[in-house]
Amino acid sequence: MNELSGKDVDLQERVRLKTSQRTELYSLTPPFPKTNFLMEVSNACNHACIFCAHQKMKRKVRNIDKKLAFNILQQAYDLGTREVGFYATGEPFIVSDLDDYIREAKRIGYTYVYLTSNGALATPDKIRRVVDAGLDSIKFSINAPERKLYEFIHGRDDFDVVVEHLKYLGEYRRESGKDYKIYVTGILTKYTEHMQDEYHKLFDHLCDQVVFKYVYNQGGYMPEIETYLRCEQDTSPRRKCNLPFDAISVTCEGYLSVENADYEDMLIVADLNKTSLKDGWYGEKMQDMRRRFMEDKLEGTLCDGCVHRCLKQGKPIIPELSDIDEYVFDDSLVKSRVEKFEKENPLVYVPMAVDIVHPGHINIINIASRYGRVMVGLFTDEAIQSYKNKPFMTYEQRKTVIQNVKGVTEVVPQLTKDYEDNLRKYKPKYMVHGTDWREGPLAEVRQKAIDILAEWGGSIIEPDYTEGVSSSKIKKEIKERG
Numbered sequence: 132m133n134e135l136s137g138k139d140v141d142l143q144e145r146v147r148l149k150t151s152q153r154t155e156l157y158s159l160t161p162p163f164p165k166t167n168f169l170m171e172v173s174n175a176c177n178h179a180c181i182f183c184a185h186q187k188m189k190r191k192v193r194n195i196d197k198k199l200a201f202n203i204l205q206q207a208y209d210l211g212t213r214e215v216g217f218y219a220t221g222e223p224f225i226v227s228d229l230d231d232y233i234r235e236a237k238r239i240g241y242t243y244v245y246l247t248s249n250g251a252l253a254t255p256d257k258i259r260r261v262v263d264a265g266l267d268s269i270k271f272s273i274n275a276p277e278r279k280l281y282e283f284i285h286g287r288d289d290f291d292v293v294v295e296h297l298k299y300l301g302e303y304r305r306e307s308g309k310d311y312k313i314y315v316t317g318i319l320t321k322y323t324e325h326m327q328d329e330y331h332k333l334f335d336h337l338c339d340q341v342v343f344k345y346v347y348n349q350g351g352y353m354p355e356i357e358t359y360l361r362c363e364q365d366t367s368p369r370r371k372c373n374l375p376f377d378a379i380s381v382t383c384e385g386y387l388s389v390e391n392a393d394y395e396d397m398l399i400v401a402d403l404n405k406t407s408l409k410d411g412w413y414g415e416k417m418q419d420m421r422r423r424f425m426e427d428k429l430e431g432t433l434c435d436g437c438v439h440r441c442l443k444q445g446k447p448i449i450p451e452l453s454d455i456d457e458y459v460f461d462d463s464l465v466k467s468r469v470e471k472f473e474k475e476n477p478l479v480y481v482p483m484a485v486d487i488v489h490p491g492h493i494n495i496i497n498i499a500s501r502y503g504r505v506m507v508g509l510f511t512d513e514a515i516q517s518y519k520n521k522p523f524m525t526y527e528q529r530k531t532v533i534q535n536v537k538g539v540t541e542v543v544p545q546l547t548k549d550y551e552d553n554l555r556k557y558k559p560k561y562m563v564h565g566t567d568w569r570e571g572p573l574a575e576v577r578q579k580a581i582d583i584l585a586e587w588g589g590s591i592i593e594p595d596y597t598e599g600v601s602s603s604k605i606k607k608e609i610k611e612r613g
Contacts, residue, residue, distance in 0.1 A: 142270075142314050142340050156376040157425050159418045163210040163409075166243075168379040169391045170200060171219035172226045178249050179286030180274060181468055182318060182360055184352035184394040185220055186286070187461065190454060194226055195383040199404065201235050203381055206408040212379065214243040219380065219391045224252035230264040237265035247272055247316070249285065250293035258296070258303055268312035271297055271338075276329040277540060279504070280322055283472045297337050313338040320346045324362040326541050328534065347440070350392040351433030354442035355462035359469045363556065370438050375421045379412070386452060387411040389420050389434065396453040397433050397445060416448055433458060477503035477560030479592075480553065482545050484510040485529050486522040491565070491596070493536065498594045499563040500538035507533050508545035508553050518548055549576065554583045561589060565596040 173194045179186040204215065217223050217232050223246050226232075236244045246261065250271040261269070273293060275281040281290040300313045315334045317323065330341050345365040348356050374380070380391040387401040387408065400420060401411030411417065420434070429435035429443075436443035442460055447453035479499045485492055485507075499505045509530055515522050522529070530542050545553055554562065562584060568577045581591055 142312075142342050156373055157421075158376065159421050159425075160413055161376045161421075163207075163212065163412060164377050164379055165211055166214040167377050168207055168212050168215045168381075169219050170203070170215060170217055170232075170381045171195065171221060171383045171391075172200070172217045172223055172229065172232055173221040174219070174383045174394075175225045176220070176222045176249075177225065177251060177287070178222065178289070180249075180318075181284050181286065181465060182274075182320060182346045182349075182353060182356055184350065184392070187352075187464060188220070188394045190395050193383050195381075196385065197228070197231065199385045200232060200381075203385070203403055203408055204232075204236055204239055204241075207379060208239050208241065210409055210412075213241055214245070215241050216245045216247065218247045219382065220394050221383070222249055222252060224248055224257055229257070230260040233261055233264040233266050243267045245269065249273075249289070250296050251287065251289040253296045253300075255296075255299050255303070258299060259307075262303060262307065262309050262311055266311055268314065269300065270314040270316055272316050272318065273297075273334070274318045274320075275323050276317070276326055276333050279476060280540075283468070283476070284320065284322070286468075294333075294337075297334070301337055312340075315341045317341065317343050318346050319343050319362055320360040321362055322360075324364055325543050328530070329541065332534070348437050350390045350394065350398065351435065351437035351443065351445060352392070352394050352458065353465075354436050354460060355465045357440055358462070359465055367440075369440060372424070372434070372438055375417065375424055379408070384452075387417070389417070389448075390437075395455055395458060397447045397455075397458055399447070399449050399452045402449075402452060420448070473560075478557060479503045479505050479561045479563060480508055480550075480557060480559035481505055481563045482508040482510070482550060482553075483533070484515050484522065485533050486515070486524060488532055488536070492533075495563060495565060495594060496536055496538045498592070499561075502561050502563075502592065504540040505538055506557060506559065507539055507542045508550070509533060509542050510545045510548075514545055514547050550580050551583055554580060554589075558587055559584075559589060561592050563592045563594065566593050567596040569593070 174190060175192045176185050215236050217229065223229055233244050244266055245268040246266065247270045250273065271293060274284045278290040282288040304311060315338045317330055327343060334341050345362045346356055346360050347370060348354050375389050378391065380388040380393065381403065382388055382393060382396065385402065385404045386396060386399040387403055389398040389400060393399065400416035401414050403411060423429050429438060431446055432448065433445035435445065444457060446457050450456065479502045481495060481499050483492060496505060509526065511526050512522060533539060534542050543553065562580060568574065584590055
């Protein structure tokens, strides 16, 4: 990310560069980073996100020593760094004097100072303080665009509070005339990867940009993500990582780490309480890790599991700086949370064409919502034309309409009259369909759906067909009336 600087740079481009394979950086002694500097002001957090190792962290909770932090900020600046973010494994707004760190960074000369927060503790008073101290951008991590999913993923029902704080960020920007950027990021899981439109609908008018990232085994601490949370669209067999070559990650203990999400100090390469940042960056331990990355020989480190997307045991790079001898993986917490959520909020699949919304559609959705999270499989234009006339509205127009119907959690495309692909892809607990398909040409389709659902214990719910109303009938009457 050394090519980028300043708050006017597109956030999505920053993310792209950070996650791209940039082999020009690969050197045992790369240039000191200009932009990618994260300082962990605290490793405490008020949320327990399901994809985050913080929920299992045994490391002592603390805030960084302010004097040490200021010293490291000065060292980094003297080495050429011009941007700094005050966050890592914890929630920065837990720190009561967070504004002091921002003010000091701006005093030193940093051109871009930023925060990432879950937003729950970002009260109006705290927002004013960090903004007035010179903050250049703030990013709220909102990992579901819907309250029930948000509570499941974040471990807290703070959705409404966070949205209110996000609104205040915009209000204070207008009131103060301060030129700071407001972003929303969504870490996408298999539960939310198809909900990007919902994100944009909710947040586009409240922030400058919405950016998405696929969930992954950050730092190697969460291999269970591959089993329980990985996005279907994320098909890469390995992670790309430039962090050892292009990122300064300073922990709240004052350690230099290979990874900015080092929950148990397993990836520490230098103690900045005892050595300079420059010596740590070019030191033996960091060079050895760079060599391992360049040669793809990461065995024995947690990085191995992160890069290769699997479970790999690891030992601390510097044992005396970690409280544990070896990281022991335990997926029971994530597993139990997923199982509880799935049991209490099963997925309900509702296939629909919805050319014209009528009471029959509303009735079906109302019934479906009693059983769990409603996913509408909306027939594409091509799918509709395969068995009847071209729809009045396009797929995107129909999607906009159905997304705004109460009870609908998400909308996905139904590509054919055959439901097999979507049923196998999403594996719903229930499928809801009117009784009109029990006889006639759809009877075989119905039986096939029953057989597929039975493979994982799913079943079909068939409410009585709403008599006297249909899209075809409505369109016919409209045509007759001229």
